[in-house]
Amino acid sequence: MKPLILRDLKLAFRSGGGFALTLAFFLIVVMFVPFGVGANLDLLARIAPGILWIGALLSCLLSLDRIFQLDWEDGTLEALATSPIPLSGIAIAKATAHWITTGLPITLAAIPLGYLLNLPQQSYLWLFASLALGTPALSFIGAFGAAITVGIKRGGLLLSLLVLPLYIPTLMLGAQVASTGTQNPIQLLALVASISLLCIATIPFACAIALRANLR
């Protein structure tokens, strides 16, 4: 699986790889909010965790169709499916590479962007923790949607419709962790982490079934 992760990282950072697009989209979404909402610092502080989480979710969504589609189109997926690596292993590698190129940079970028949104001092750590533990779920759920829609040309709309409802629990819990006035962020953070762990443990097998059906 390691060569596959390394190759996906290499591809993401090459021209047209989509790494910069994801991060730029996240920056744009978050930076435009203060312009739209106005310089109301209290309001910004209140909505900051939600905005950062929505930004993370949408940026993640933007790059989902690349997870399997490009490999499908050039025959790599077919060749990988006949290689010694099981399809579930391929799904783990692909989702992991997706997280490293989207979830991880978004988590890191959220800290300076929080400053832009007047995120309260005590929320930074919680925001960082909730994104770090929650974005793996976004990548793995997204990989499942991507595996289902891999054979469909321009299946982006269908992919979004499939994936967005599944993102809602992570979004609600994740944004709540970092909100001011949350009494029990540790418990909520544990729930976010549990969603990610559940996704990592189960979704690769679902991906394998979906990929197998689509390769037929």
Added chain:
Amino acid sequence: MLMNVSNLNCLRADKLILSDVALSVVAGDCVILRGPNGAGKTTLLRYLAGLAGDYTPENTAFSGHLDGIKSTLTVRENLSFWAGIYGFGNIDPILEQLSLTPLQSRAAGDLSAGQKRRLGLARMLLTDADVWLMDEPTVSLDAATSDVIIDAIKTHCAAGGAAIISTHIDMDIPNARILNITDFAAKQSDHSDPFLMGDF
């Protein structure tokens, strides 16, 4: 025996096109699949590779119409990736064998169609698979490069491997066995519409 298949039924788009395919392959065998376009050569190879149907192959490598190469990676990077997947060591002899050494630092997207095909087929040499399943390996190759591929297939078979190849050209492989897949063509009555028959 490297591969033994019997009673294999192949469907394409839910339509039965080959029925009761029986095929056994021993070490050193080279089977050439023949049949007109649409007869089901590609479908049969995909079944034998385990990409379709329930047949689970053992130790086979498949090369389809597409080469599975990334245009933004160099030739060497592309091949190193597959070497990593198959746990293969030094790729230099493979690059040399397929005359890809002078191209190794070029982006795969800048290669000609024939060079891409060569790079795609280089993947087969990295696998330690016994049975090579190849779908039209010599498409878009000139005579000299075709010979390189055919030589690689001969070497593989001579070393105790086997190959099942669909092709329209005459491959000069001694002891190659021709399998005419129209022999297995499903009769159209095998595929009656259940709605029209009232049997659903």
